[in-house]
Amino acid sequence: xxxxxxxxxxxxxxxxxxxxxxxxxxxxxxxxxxxxxxxxxxxxxxxxxxxxxxxxxxxxxxxxxxxxxxxxxxxxxxxxxxxxxxxxxxxxxxxxxxxxxxxxxxxxxxxxxxxxxxxxxxxxxxxxxxxxxxxxxxxxxxxxxxxxxxxxxxxxxxxxxxxxxxxxxxxxxxxxxxxxxxxxxxxxxxxxxx
Ligand code: SAH
Numbered sequence: 196x197x198x199x200x201x202x203x204x205x206x207x208x209x210x211x212x213x214x215x216x217x218x219x220x221x222x223x224x225x226x227x228x229x230x231x232x233x234x235x236x237x238x239x240x241x242x243x244x245x246x247x248x249x250x251x252x253x254x255x256x257x258x259x260x261x262x263x264x265x266x267x268x269x270x271x272x273x274x275x276x277x278x279x280x281x282x283x284x285x286x287x288x289x290x291x292x293x294x295x296x297x298x299x300x301x302x303x304x305x306x307x308x309x310x311x312x313x314x315x316x317x318x319x320x321x322x323x324x325x326x327x328x329x330x331x332x333x334x335x336x337x338x339x340x341x342x343x344x345x346x347x348x349x350x351x352x353x354x355x356x357x358x359x360x361x362x363x364x365x366x367x368x369x370x371x372x373x374x375x376x377x378x379x380x381x382x383x384x385x386x387x388x389x
Pocket of ligand 1: 225226227228229249252255277279300301305312313314318340
């Protein structure tokens with residue numbers, strides 16, 4: 196087993212998401228960015244499933260759209276060019292309690308404007324909506340960053356929210372490498388029992 200590594204934060208997020216997704220599933224990418232996670236979700240939900248994606252930056256959505264289109268999977272995705280905090284207003288109401296997996300990748304867009312970051316208030320609104328809309332057995336993953344201005348405060352608020360969820364209703368996991376330098380990202384996962 197030499198060369199074996201514990202899955203990175205991003206790999207572990209994908210493992211958790213893919214375990215809950217199958218053909219026909221509904222998933223949400225709350226922070227589309229360059230669309231790598233959107234593409235992954237679109238592959239997992241198959242031809243009969245669907246993915247909804249939010250991002251406030253046109254640049255991000257253009258890049259994501261190109262990626263999905265190149266893979267021939269654009270028809271599996273609906274993009275919203277607006278904040279994930281508008282979840283309840285925008286997602287079809289019949290999807291309430293029907294969503295198997297939701298992913299968040301907080302912070303700024305890699306290669307984009309570092310001043311445009313996710314914010315605690317809106318992130319928490321979206322996380323609560325995501326939790327409320329999860330199907331029984333559904334999961335939320337969130338990659339948290341502490342290195343940029345405001346990142347640490349946001350991560351703390353998110354962890355406080357998740358840590359307050361009732362263990363009768365949810366499992367809450369915080370996955371992190373303790374000996375990596377330079378404030379590496381950590382992974383929060385929230386799984387809803389029923
Ligand atoms: N830091 C991560 C990538 C994060 S991308 C990494 O290094 O891999 C985060 C995305 O969230 C950005 O594209 C940004 O435009 C988007 N975003 C910021 N606020 C948002 C909001 N309220 N709703 C939806 N997306 C948002």
